[in-house]
Amino acid sequence: MSIILWPVFLLLIVAFQGSTSNPIELGGIRPDFILIAVYFLGILKGDVRGGLIGALLGFFLDITSAGPVYSNIFSKSFMGYLAGVIGRWVHNPGYLLHMGLIFLVSLMQGLIIFLIFSFLGTARFPGDILYIAFPQAVFDGFIGAVVYSIISFRKKNAFRIIN
Amino acid sequence: MFRFLTLNKKILIAFILLIGVFVLLSPEIKQSPKYHVLERPFLTVTWLIQSGFNIVSGGGSSVWNGYINLINVQEENQQLVEEVKRLRSEVIYLKEKSATGDRLMELLKLWDTSAVKHVAANVIAKDPTNWYGALVINKGEEDGIKPNMGVITAEGVIGRIVKTAPDYSRVLLLSDRNSAIAGLIQRTGYEGIAEGQQGRVLKFNYIMTDADVLDNDIVITSGTDGVFPRGIVIGRINKIEKPQNRLFQSIELIPVATLSKVREVMVIKSLISPDVDRLLKEEKEE
DSSP states (O other): OOTTHHHHHHHHHHHHHTBTTOOOOBTTBOOOHHHHHHHHHHHHHOHHHHHHHHHHHHHHHHHHSOOSSOOHHHHHHHHHHHHHHHHHHSOSOOHHHHHHHHHHHHHHHHHHHHHHHHHHTOOOTTHHIIIIIHHHHHHHHHHHHHHHHHHHHHOTTTTTOOO | OHHHHHHOHHHHHHHHHHHHHHHHHHHHHHHSSBOOTTTHHHHHHHHHHHHHHHHHHHHHHHHIIIIIOOTTHHHHHHHHHHHHHHHHHHHHHHHHHHHHHHHHHHHHTOOOGGGSEEEEEEEEEEOSSSSOOEEEESOOGGGTOOTTOEEEOSSSEEEEEEEEOSSOEEEEETTSTTOEEEEEETTTOOEEEEEEOSSSOEEEEOOBTTSOOOTTOEEEEOSTTSSSOTTOEEEEEEEEEOOTTOSBOEEEEEESSOTTTOOEEEEEEEOOOHHHHHHHHHHHHO
C-alpha cells in the first residue's frame, strides 16, 4: 500500500472503532479492531514494524479515548512487537491458532490496563477481568479468526511468507 | 510506507520524539479541561470520518425502515392513532395540573427547574475502548459549553462535560468509574452519591443502614453538586444489602437512560435561578 493509503486505512480503523454506527457489540462489549489490526500487521510485517504500527495506532487510540494516561502507546506497541515474534516462530497457522493467540494477546492487554487502573486506585477486582477483559478477549479471538479467514481467502500465500 | 520510513529516518525519529513528548506530558494533556492543540487536528479528522459513518448508516437505516421494512405498519399506525387520542386527553388534564403547579410555585417562590437553559447536541462518537464510558458531542465552546456542565436526555441523567474544544466536547457517562453524581431517593429524601462502576449498574453510596430504602425506589438528582438541577431521574434501585456492623448500605442502581443507545442529548448550560439571574443583571446595570 502506498504512503497515502496506509494512514487512511489506520485512520479509518480508529474512526470505526469509536463510531456510534459500529454495529458489532455484544452485551456492551465491543471487539478491539485496533488490536486485531496490530496483531495481523505484526504477524505479516515483523516485530519492529509491528511495534511501530502498534505505537502509532495506540497513540491515535489514546487521543480519542477518555483514559487518564497515554497507556495504549505502550500496550499496543508491545502487542505489535509480540505479534511479530509470534509470526517469526509460528509458520502458517490455522484460524483456530490465530483465535487462541489473539485471545491471549487481548487478555494480556486487558491485564496491562487492569494494572494501570490498580496503580491509579480505580481497579475493580474481579469485575474488570470477568466482565471486560475476558469477554473482550473471547470476542477479539472470534473476530480475529474471521479476519484471518478473509485475509487467507483473498490472498492464499499471505501467511506463508514470513520475513 | 515502511520503505518510506526506512529511507526517511529523520521522520521516524521526529515521530518517536513526538510520541515521547506526548507520553511525558500525558497526565497534563489528558486531565486538562480543554483539548490540547496537538490533539485537535487528529481528533477533527477522526470525528469528521465518524460523522460520515453516521450519515451513511443513518441513510441506510432510514431507507430500510422507510421503504423496505414496512411490515405491521398499518397495525402500528392504528395503535398510534389510539395513543394520540389518549395522550390528547392526558395533555388537557396535565395542562390544568401545570397551571396549578405554577400558581403554587409562585406562591412559595420556588425555583422552576424548567427555566434551566439547555443546548441540544448529537452524539458523534463513543469511547473506542470498553474500559471507559464517554461520548463525543457535536457542540463545544462556540455554543457556550464548558467543562462540568450536566448532560441529560428526556429519560434522565447521562453524564457531564469533561473536556471541550471549539466545536465538540467529551461527555463522561455516569456509568464511568470516575463519575459521581449527588442524588436522593425520591420517596424518602435520603441523600447519597451515585457512582459509576463501568458496567450496567451504579453504586448508590452513603445511605445509612437504618434508612428506609426499597427495591424500585427512584433516585433523582439532589441539585447539591451544582451540575444538575434537583429532580432529574438518575436510576432505579435494583439491589439492596444491609451488611452487619457497617455504617452504610450497599445499594445498586440501574440507570434509567439507555447509555449505550443515546444519540441526542441536552447540555444544561445554566443552573442559576431566575431570581439570582435577575439580581446579577441588576448589579451589572448599576
